[in-house]
Amino acid sequence: xxxxxxxxxxxxxxxxxxxxxxxxxxxxxxxxxxxxxxxxxxxxxxxxxxxxxxxxxxxxxxxxxxxxxxxxxxxxxxxxxxxxxxxxxxxxxxxxxxxxxxxxxxxxxxxxxxxxxxxxxxxxxxxxxxxxxxxxxxxxxxxxxxxxxxxxxxxxxxxxxxxxxxxxxxxxxxxxxxxxxxxxxxxxxxxxxxxxxxxxxxxxxxxxxxxxxxxxxxxxxxxxxxxxxx
Amino acid sequence: xxxxxxxxxxxxxxxxxxxxxxxxxxxxxxxxxxxxxxxxxxxxxxxxxxxxxxxxxxxxxxxxxxxxxxxxxxxxxxxxxxxxxxxxxxxxxxxxxxxxxxxxxxxxxxxxxx
Numbered sequence: 001x002x003x004x005x006x007x008x009x010x011x012x013x014x015x016x017x018x019x020x021x022x023x024x025x026x027x028x029x030x031x032x033x034x035x036x037x038x039x040x041x042x043x044x045x046x047x048x049x050x051x052x053x054x055x056x057x058x059x060x061x062x063x064x065x066x067x068x069x070x071x072x073x074x075x076x077x078x079x080x081x082x083x084x085x086x087x088x089x090x091x092x093x094x095x096x097x098x099x100x101x102x103x104x105x106x107x108x109x110x111x112x113x114x115x116x117x118x119x120x121x122x123x124x125x126x127x128x129x130x131x132x133x134x135x136x137x138x139x140x141x142x143x144x145x146x147x148x149x150x151x152x153x154x155x156x157x158x159x160x161x162x163x164x165x166x167x168x169x170x171x172x173x174x175x176x177x178x179x180x181x182x183x184x185x186x187x188x189x190x191x192x193x194x195x196x197x198x199x200x201x202x203x204x205x206x207x208x209x210x211x212x213x214x215x216x217x218x219x220x221x222x223x224x225x226x227x228x229x230x
Numbered sequence: 231x232x233x234x235x236x237x238x239x240x241x242x243x244x245x246x247x248x249x250x251x252x253x254x255x256x257x258x259x260x261x262x263x264x265x266x267x268x269x270x271x272x273x274x275x276x277x278x279x280x281x282x283x284x285x286x287x288x289x290x291x292x293x294x295x296x297x298x299x300x301x302x303x304x305x306x307x308x309x310x311x312x313x314x315x316x317x318x319x320x321x322x323x324x325x326x327x328x329x330x331x332x333x334x335x336x337x338x339x340x341x342x343x344x
Contacts, residue, residue: 153307156307156308156310157306157307189237190236190237190238191236191237192236192237192240192302192306193237193306194237195237196237196238196240196241197306197307199303222238222241225238226238226242229238
């Protein structure tokens with residue numbers, strides 16, 4: 001199988017280029033395995049990866065125009081040449097390695113932890129099974145960045161729009177029965193940029209390797225804002 | 231638009247105005263299918279009716295509000311330079327106000343009030 005891989009080393013290259021690699025594909029092989037084979041062929045090739053089983057969220061790349069998590073993307077899904085690029089819209093550090101600082105900064109801005117006004121109890125704060133169920137489809141996010149870096153609104157306003165990942169997380173804590181900072185969280189998302197740049201394009205839903213739905217979460221935040229304002 | 235009207239309020243305004251416009255289009259289509267005005271005089275009498283004239287003016291205002299939120303969204307996304315964005319926003323704003331005044335003039339003329 002032929003791989004066209006994006007190469008760019010800012011220390012030696014004036015501009016990026018695509019380099020072709022030939023990898024013998026075996027049954028059950030994932031894209032990450034192919035990238036590791038390419039790394040064996042050319043040691044100067046750089047890409048991030050770690051757990052290899054869709055948990056750490058390190059090896060998100062752009063495959064034939066779609067953001068995918070390399071370790072859980074079977075090569076059997078593809079026919080013909082593959083074009084592997086780094087996440088779109090992010091500054092390239094080298095080859096497929098991009099700078100995700102801004103993405104993490106947005107995540108931090110939504111206060112991704114439980115905020116309590118009451119004193120913390122001695123024991124854990126209990127939830128009913130229904131309250132716990134509300135967190136399904138939200139807590140599973142692994143911060144791979146496939147969603148936010150596939151979002152046109154995030155490309156257009158990367159410093160101001162929180163992006164689908166951070167907004168999914170914002171809803172994860174708004175939906176949590178143990179959290180007591182609903183008003184603060186909603187106030188923090190006010191203004192034309194942080195939440196309302198989402199135009200329900202839904203690239204995020206298509207890109208999420210965990211099958212999560214940030215667009216739906218954003219809709220829930222908007223509904224909650226409406227509910228709290230009337 | 232004030233800072234507080236810039237996010238949530240703009241979004242909800244667009245939703246409510248869209249619902250109004252949808253209903254208005256359906257109602258108007260229904261009316262025209264059942265009893266379409268045939269002559270200029272009938273058209274004029276239709277528009278001059280106080281209820282119809284008021285509904286048209288409210289709808290023009292709603293269209294302009296809807297368009298304002300929409301164009302503001304487009305400019306925020308596609309025109310990052312602040313000076314250019316502000317200029318375009320002002321031009322569209324003036325254009326929308328002019329459209330509103332023109333519609334008001336049309337209705338007043340038809341009603342014989344101007």
